[in-house]
Amino acid sequence: MVTFNILIEKDEDGYFVSEVVELPGCHTQAKTLDELIKRTKEAVSLYLKCCEKPCLTGEKFVGLQQIEV
Numbered sequence: 001m002v003t004f005n006i007l008i009e010k011d012e013d014g015y016f017v018s019e020v021v022e023l024p025g026c027h028t029q030a031k032t033l034d035e036l037i038k039r040t041k042e043a044v045s046l047y048l049k050c051c052e053k054p055c056l057t058g059e060k061f062v063g064l065q066q067i068e069v
Helices: 033-050
Strands: 006-010 016-020 027-030
Touching (some): 006 033
Antiparallel strands (some): 006 016, 016 027
16 A cells, blocks of 8 residues: 545635645545545546556655745
8 A cells, every 4th residue: 555645725616626746647626525535546546557657756745834925
């Protein structure tokens, strides 16, 4: 089993959107967080299945920080 980091945002239409940090272009959306996680897992599985060599960089995700300017 492999662990991936996902960023989750809420768009202007109220949908939750996830982006898999380690897999460029791997993202999805859903109305609920539960559905989003399910769809994200499906997207990762399909991404890895379609990619001849997974595009994993080996870099470690450090964190996410919000700043106010």
